[in-house]
Amino acid sequence: MSLDFQQQEAVPDHSEVRSAAECAAKLGLDPITTAAEREPEHAATGVNPDTYVSDDDLVYPTGPKLILIIFALCMSVFLVALDQTIIAPALGTITAEFRSTGDIGWYGAAYLLSTTCLQPTFGTIYRVFDVKATYLVAVAIFQIGSLVCATAPTSNAFIVGRAVAGMGTAGMFSGSVVILSYTLPLRQRPAAFGLIGGMWGIASVAGPLLGGAFSEHVTWRWCFYINLPIGGAAIAAIIFFLHVDRVNNPHNLSLRTRLGELDFIGTAVLIPAVIMLLLALQWGGAEYPWNSAKIIGLFCGFAGLTVIFVGIQVWKGDKGTLPPRLFKNRDVLLAMAFQFCFGAGFFALVYYLSLYFQAIQGDSAVDAGIKLLPLLIAVVVTSVLTGGLISVVGYYNPFILVCMVLYAIGAGMITTFDIDSPTRVWFGYQVLAGLGIGVGFQAGVLVVQNTVSIEWVPQATACVQFFQSLGGSIFIAVAQSVFQNGLIKGITRDVPGIPPEVFIHSGASQVREILKQLHAEQYLNAVLTAYLTGLRHSYYITAACATAGFFLACGLSWKKIEKRKAGPKDAAVATPATVEDGNAAAVGNGNAVAVGNVLPLAPHTDGYSTPKTSVFQPGPGCGIFQTTVPIFIAYLRAVYPKAVAEHCLP
Template identity: 45%
Template sequence: MGLFNKKPAPTGLETAENVTSGATTVVPSQNVSNTDLNKQSHLESSIVQASETSQKNVDSQHQQAVSRGSSSAGDVDVQNEKAHGDGLLPSAADQEAEYPSGLKLGLITLALCLSVFLVALDNTIIATAIPKITDHFNSLGDVGWYGSAYLLTTCALQLFFGKMYTFFSIKYVYLTAIFIFEVGSAVCGAAPTSEALIVGRAVSGVGSAGIFSGALVIIAYTVPLVKRPLFTGFIGGMYGIASIAGPLMGGAFTDGPGWRWCFYINLPFGAVTLLVIFFFFQSPNRVSEAKVSWRERAHQLDLGGTAVFIVDIVVCLLALQWGGSTYPWSNWRIILCLTLFGVLTVVFIVIQYFMKEHATVPFGIISQRSVAAASWFAFTVGGAFFVLIYWVPIWFQAIKGATAFKSGIDSLPMVLGVVIASILGGALTTALGHYWPFYWLSVILSSIGAGLLTTFEVHTGHEKWIGYQALYGLGVGFGMQQALVTVQAVLPLEKVPTGTALVMFMQTFGGALFVSVAQNVFNNRLISEIPKYAPGVDPEIVVHVGATSLKEQIPARFLDGVQYAYNIALTDTWYISVAMASLSVIGAIFIEWKSVKGMKPGAMAA
């Protein structure tokens, strides 16, 4: 990576580089005056060097790189060099001096992992607590809103937080997101009514929208380039652990101190994260944070586009939440929501076009080949994974008669596969320097694993349901974090927040979209299969009984037929995951073959 000169404080300047036939040589940077910085911004000049000779060499190298332009597709290095010349990125020397190590790095990493764990935990911990909550508030009709209120605000605000991380202090935006999440958790824990709980869930969702992407942005400014895939793997692994720990902890709290502790548990751990990030993480000094008028800042944040996007996502998810369950798809409410979604999507695209570089999703970012491919990959992998993580436990409950707690334990092979492969994939990417092989490994393993899961039958033995889950989990784990590594790799460092937020949104939206689709597929298949295998049983009763209560609520003479119908409905629903896992190959095909070794920090913020 070249030699680095130490500097006492960050200046927000990057190195000049020698781009030659795929290799990148980092030239040591020196202090730059304001006059030189202005020249850089307008002329893309090189950084002033200690001697006249080295100055001429660097100027020559920089001008050669710029003169080559980016006429060939995917010439990201030249684009990155332009950003460096503009003084938007930290210099190599500055970044080397800024990276924490030892106990400080350990504490920051632990705090980030803990915050991501809490956000992921909040997605699933409520699942096993909902029966008690509905008993407490007598609010069976509000069940759908306990999950969707959180999901709505999370999806709608993820891209906005990407803009916030770009133009405001990374540290304080992240701390604000944690604080909002904590406030929402406190409201949920103390909720006197079902309505208050829904409000608290929505507030928590606002905070969660900025936490996961913020953790990855902090990693980009905390860890040297070549080690970032490994640390990204740690964070991805925490998400997998939380996905399975949620139902287990929810059941334990509900049976023990009470369901309110499903939310109170966030408070002490969130406080630890707040304190560690506040005292140990030093937010980088970036040109994009320079003080400007409120009008200019509002323009930079694309508030109009953000407002349209939020409403767009809300009406889309409302249509998916209501359609086929609360209201038939032909109901005017569903038609109105879907129509608004289509119109507002067009309006949002038009706004993004005219906002140019200040757009919430700049075309310069989304049109970059690897960013587009990684976003698609995240969308498909998220859709496939969330369908199975929600519906496999139901198979254990309905078919094997497991409790909610036991079904969580039986689902461990899938989640352990995700965790192990996330960490192993990150470590191997760091060691090998390439992330693209893991896309293909992910596509192959997850597609085969998801396909094997659809072969489940009522009497499937443990050797199959353990092995098939583990195979699918390994596939997801090897690929899930690679989209984040890729986007950060091919974008200049100051665009990493927007790129990271985009990938996180696509992953979350994919999950939200296809979980809703799966709900409709399952209900329709179950209703159609019950009359065939359990004639005399009202399908609507089976749908509303719940998976854990089949043996208690369904007469023994009908139970085998109901379980058979349940198995068909579930395995047919899992074909959604097979399709999405297979379609992820499109992302793998178009990913550029980049290496995280020998590249400049900031140019590849993996």
């Protein structure tokens, strides 16, 4: 195989130049289509999804300005995570005021559904519209939803507010990651992502604590009023200190053309599909039998809409809600599957670990939140520490693998909780699980940041977060179903004369009070055993998801997070220095070859239809190439230095 890719002047006739697909095939790599090969497809709109905006003139913020930007993003992520968990201990007070016990499921579902379904759409919006303006709009929508919830006069108004807040949340987390991508060099991002993950961990555990405190000592409405000043501070910091030195509309396309990039049809199909799935999982076995017409109909509707949605994505291509090209890259696909398992396990654990302390140990919501502090502290410490270490070491794989082992072991040990488990048991097992959870929040984001080109970071990040939210939404419902089924079976078998619905429709901390009112204190141990059986079933889900996440992480490519400096704007050769996020190779006519499972980038052209000069730059290949190519090139450089210089090998 010849490596004769010498520098050459760009000429109009490219008949002698071999295509990127041919080069990829000769290297044994996945022949991902290139920008030039897809040009006819995008001629109608003038939008090329592989158009790369050079980083040559990009100036990153430093000092207090950078600190304020990161602080604002951390506060935004804190609000996103806080709003998912702060409502749990306040549900009793809210339903008492609205007299709406039957609406409890929709208080959480309205928020999660709008968040989950709109995340991929926001990824596309960040790709084709101004990043700063889009982020501010997302935060503003979240603030409006929080205000509606805080002032809601009825249960229906409260549900609407939760849905609106969820719409804003869909753009806040992915937007925070996108802004960090434009604010920090690639090598420095893991440390910042560690802070983001730490904020998520703090809010996820502090939410129940704050919600219980507000409900008991002030009013439940402060669970949502608290979002307004924090969100306002984040908006102010972003307005005055953030400047994104990238143009997402370099061709000055019209608003109508850019709106055409959004997949309205796919989103319209995705939302009812997810709703049907979640309703089937929540109602199955609890409200209706699994073989009832309603549950079967919901599952069938979900399956049918999913098939339609997949067809729409194939038809829309790069303009789809979930672009098929992302699923063709092994690392991106594994990252999405990993975050799905992580979200499924983590959210189920947080929700039902709090129930253990409230139901089994008889703690209030505030006390249960305090007892979750070991998990919180371990998550924050690991998230920040691993983020910094990844920036220093340059590899994320070992940290992800070790942490997932700890997570799986800790989750497995939590399944052994008993009615009278001592402090050292529930404290130690939480710490063990928390040490593993910390890295999970940033794992998928780190992978896509180090894999896809910079213009695809918004959509790839949104897709990863979509699957994390989807996993959490689905498996919270699954955990609820298995918990309720275990509780119902235990109560029916061991507590005669008391219908299980009495405990299902009451607060977890009210078990002892209910038995006292029914003059059935002698059944306390049997009821707690039934509760514990249901909780263990939900913990099994977390342990299984953590184990699956470990095996998925084993498949990730080992790629070093390189710290590259941009070359001069008028550089004669398009070297990797002009590509900060990815390992594209400019070949012959300027086509970008995907190497090392990295999605292709179009090389910088300085306004020309083809680059002035090109160079073949092999990246870290997959399989045997990952090992042999660097060794072979090093050998050539040592033995034939003159030939290497002439052929421009790295």
